[in-house]
Amino acid sequence: MKSKVKETPLISQYNRIKAKYHDNILLFRVGDFYETFGNDAIIASKILDIVLTKRANGSSNIELAGFPYHSLQTYLPKLVRSGNKVAICEQLEDPKMTKKIVKRGVTEIITPGVTFNDNTLEIKKNNFLASVYIDKLFGISFLDATTGDFFTYEGDEISIKRLINSFNPKEILISKTQINELKNKFTNFYKTEIDDWIFDYDFNINILNEHFNTKSLKGFGINGMKNSIVTSGVCLHYIKETSNNNIFHINSISRIDNKSNVWIDQFTIKNLEIINQNSEDLSLIDIIDSTNTPMGSRLLKRWVLFPLTCKKDIIERHKSVQLLKDDQPLRLFIDEKLKFISDIERICSKIATTKISPKSCVDLMNSCILINEIKVYLNNSLDFKKISSKINPLENLINIINHTIVDNPPALVSKGNFIKNGVNVELDELRKVKRNAEIYLDNLLKEEIEKTEISSLKIGFNNIFGYYFEVRNTHKEKVPDNWTRKQTLVSAERYINDELKELEIKILTSNGRIQEIELSEYEILIKKLNEFINDIKSNSKIISTIDCLLSFSKVSIDNNYVRPKIIDKVSIEIKNGRHPIIEKSLPIGEKYIPNNIILNKDYQQILMITGPNMSGKSAVLRQTALIVILAQIGCFVPAEKAEIGIFDKIFTRVGASDNISSGESTFMVEMNETASIVNNLSKRSLIILDEIGRGTSTYDGISIAWAIAKYIHDIDYKPLTLFATHYHELNEMEKKYSRIKNFHVSIKNLGDKILFLRKLVKGGTSHSFGIHVGKMAGLPAQIINTSEKILKDLEQKKPSNKVNEIDELQLTIFDNNSSEMKEIKKILDNVDIENMTPVDSLIQLSNLKQILKNK
Incomplete structure (x- = not known):
């Protein structure tokens, strides 16, 4: 019989504590060091690049890696950012006061979604924890413990995915029974399994009512939303269990209302480069974020991801931006004051969790003084008096801190000498x-x-x-x-x-x-400071809003943006519009070529745009959508003039990509994204389609592109659409469908060269100039010459581009008496066209294609 390995008292104590926190890296305080043992030590040594050794443990050895306790703020962020949960185990008594082993216990758990450590947080980004639950409908909640921002929603899977990609939570809580069902739906996010009993409705409604000190959740507008209540309660419970701190600075919860904001899915966020989550490339948020405060920057990001649909609110923002733009003394005064205002939103969480430093107290006091100066200045402006009247002067808070804390206190309480003389x-x-x-x-x-x-x-x-x-x-x-x-x-x-x-x-x-x-x-x-948390948060929201509006005014001045006119009619009329990102990326001295766009439901619902690669088709499409988004977040727009209706959904299908990990081809990804668009249309939708159908054969692509354009034209909603394509055959649609108009991006043919004029003009084009583009890209002359010969040969042999009946476009090239054609005919005879959805037709088309492949 194998004898049991003897353990030292210290390792025995470690193992008992580690068993309770098995899924955490346990930082075990031993004297002046935090030590990690066993597998934790192996992981920590790799992440932190510290020495891995072994420690004697009775009759065996155990892996050991550690660092000095005063280096915790250096090493902790690295562990958390690597996607690890970390449990901090402290000595709970003075070693000098005991002859036995020192008592130890976990005092805090830091996870990717729950951290109050400045070094683990990104200043300009929220650190959201999310929770998801399914019971017929999906429920989801987002909570940033550092700011108190708390949101919840109930709806379908598509809406939930859209919200997750917009909020970009650092951690998602999922019940153990649903983890297998949900983990593949939310890839690239850190997920934590939670015991099923924590998702009990009664348990969570009690948590919420107890936390908010209410008897009902009607005041928050979520009463009766069972899944939202469950996920919200789970988030609160998780934070309380991990942080061991008071979190009463989380004093409200907001219901996400899709009707109040524009629907922008993850494809659109990526395709329009609204926010580049994991890229250093320039994005829209980089262009328009000229905020001075961290909380202002975080709010601006939410404004961009959730544009307004209320005309009154949009115009109110435009009015404020115009006032700040026109009043230079006011703009410069506020701009200068905001530069020195600290992140008072996150300071609130530090007060509630008793993690605030003496230095942060003085920062809070100085920020309140600056906010009062802004309040006084705004009181002199009739237009901003309504905003300034809501600012609380917090004079008592200023006096309390000024009376207690020295003028230049240390960042750490342990440094001492931060209480003023005369206090005690x-x-x-x-x-x-x-x-x-x-x-x-x-x-x-x-x-x-x-x-x-x-x-x-x-x-x-x-x-x-x-x-x-x-x-x-x-x-x-x-x-x-x-x-x-x-x-x-x-x-x-x-x-x-x-x-x-x-x-x-x-x-x-x-x-x-x-x-x-x-x-x-x-x-x-x-x-004493705890009593002011609600007022500090209120002031923070007002200052954040002012900061965002000021940012819009500065960006509009710097980039020559104009105030758009918001109209009730669903239409777009842009004169000399520009792409806000591309124009800032051009070499010095090079000017962006502007373009006009007119879209309406009367006579110009769909623009069919042709032209060669690199000519600027995609830029025109994207800039139109970005101008609409800028207008509806309250910003001015890059154009000479703009009249824009209010849109509630913006869809994009741009570029070719695949999803190999899920077994999806480029074409399948394209069809999935297109199906998502046509199945979620509304009467106020804007659609951007770039190169639909190029992931398959030419005839298949033309057929699908034609069918999609026809469906968009004929549907009662008449969604406004920009449709860029290489398929010149689609130019024929203008003759058949009254609201489809042909446009092309002009070029100048210089014989063996082409010059891109990048100007959108009426009429279609039948030339792609692909060989010219290949030559510009540097393809060898031998390849260029061969391709030109092949092109001439094909052009002599090809039939007319004219399409008389779209349903005959592809079928006429097959033998009608073949077994494959008979099978296809049988399938088509049984198709219920009247009740088919666009997705059903795409699936059926895929089945027919498979029959031909098996030929």
Whole structure:
């Protein structure tokens, strides 16, 4: 029988604690170090690039890796950003006060979605924790514990995916029974399994009512939304369990209302480069974010991802931007003040969790003073008086901090000396004793130098021996007999005497007591600050809004944007519109070529745009959608003039890509995205389609592109559409369908070269100039020459491009008497055309294609 491996008491204690937090990296405090053991040590050593060693553990060894306790703020963010949950295990008693093993316990758990550590957070981004649950409908909640932002929603899978991609949570909580069903739906996100009982409805409605001190959730507009209540309660429970902190700064929850915001899915966010989550490429948010405060930047990102659909609210933002743009003194004054306002939104969470530093207290006070200066200035403006009246001056908060904390306090409480004189009488007296003691030390040193004639004599201090005299070896014969030697060094010896020991007791006693009083007064201060959290958060929202509007005004001035006219009619009329991202990426001196766009439901619903690669088709499509988004978030737009109706959904299908990991080809991905568009249309939709059908054969592609364009034209909603294509055959649609108009991006043919004019003009084109583009890209001359010969040969043999009946376009090239054609005919005879959806037709088309492949 194998004997049980003996463990040291320390490792035995570690294993007991680790068993409770098995899915966390356990940082185990041992003296002045945080140690990791076993597999945790192996993981930590790789991530942190620290030495991996082994420690004796009874009859065996165990892996060990650690770092000094004061380096926690350096190493902790690296562990969390690597996607790890970290449990911090502290010593709960003074090692000097016990002869047994020191008591230890986990005081905090840091996860990707729950952290209050500044070094693990991104200043300009929210750190959302999410929870998802399915019971017929999907329920989802998003909670940023550092700002108190709390949102929830109930709906279908498509809406949930859209929200997850927009909010970009750092961690998603899923019940153990649903993890297999959901984990593949939300790839590229950190997911945590939670016990099923935590998703109980009664349990979570009690958590929410208890937290918000309510009897009903009607006031938040989520009463009766069972799945939303479940996921919201799960988020709160998880934060309370992991942080061991008060979180009463989370004082509200908002229901996400799709009707109030424009639907922008993950494809559109990516295709339009609205936000580049994991890329350094320039995005729309980079262009328009000229905010001064972290909370302003976070709010601006939400504005961009959730544009408004309420005309009144949009115009109200435009009006404010215009006022700031026109009033230079006001704009410059606010801009200068905002630069020095701290992240008061996140300071609220630090107050609630008692993690606020003395320095942050002063930052909060100074920010409140600056906000009051803005309030006074805005009071002089009739247009902004309504906003300024909502700002709370918080004079009591300013006075409390000013009375308690010194002007230049340390960032860490442990540094001490941050409470002002006059706050506590005993503290003032002890500080006087400490100051005098230091004078006594100097006097004692002078006296002993005179007595001993040791000119190099010094008084030093360390945690082991306390205060001591240090005597160099050249003078040790002069040491008096009544001195006691405490330590021998290579070139010196250290001694103490009775006078020095008495002085040490006085100094150390006063130091300890000073620290106790400062901490006590600081706790009193934090309790007082808790009373102001709601008012601080309210001011933060107002300042964030002002910051965003100011950013829009600055960007509009710098980039020559104009105020768009928002109209009730669903139409777009843009004069000399520009792409906001591309125009900022051009080489110095090169100007962007602007274009006009007119879209309406009366006579120009769909623009069929042709032209060669690199001519600028995609830029025209994207800039139109970006101008609409800018207008509906309240920003001015890059154009000479713009009249824009209100849209509630913006769809894009751009470029060719595949999803190999899910077994989906380029064409299947294209069809899935297109199906998502046609199945979610509304009467206020804007559609951007770029190169539909190029993921399959030419005839298949033309057929599908034609069918999709026809469906969009004929559907009652009449969604406005920009349709870029290489298929010149689609130009024939203008003759058949009244609201489809042909346009092309013009070029100038210079014989063996082409010049891109990048101007959108009426009429279609039948030339792709692909060989010219290949030549420009640097293809060898041999390939270019061969391709030109093949092109001439094909052009002589090909039939007319004219399409008389689209349903005959592909079928006429097959033998009608073949077995395959008979099988296809049989399938088509059984098709219920009247009740087919666009997705059904695409699936049926795929089946027919498979029959031909098996030929």
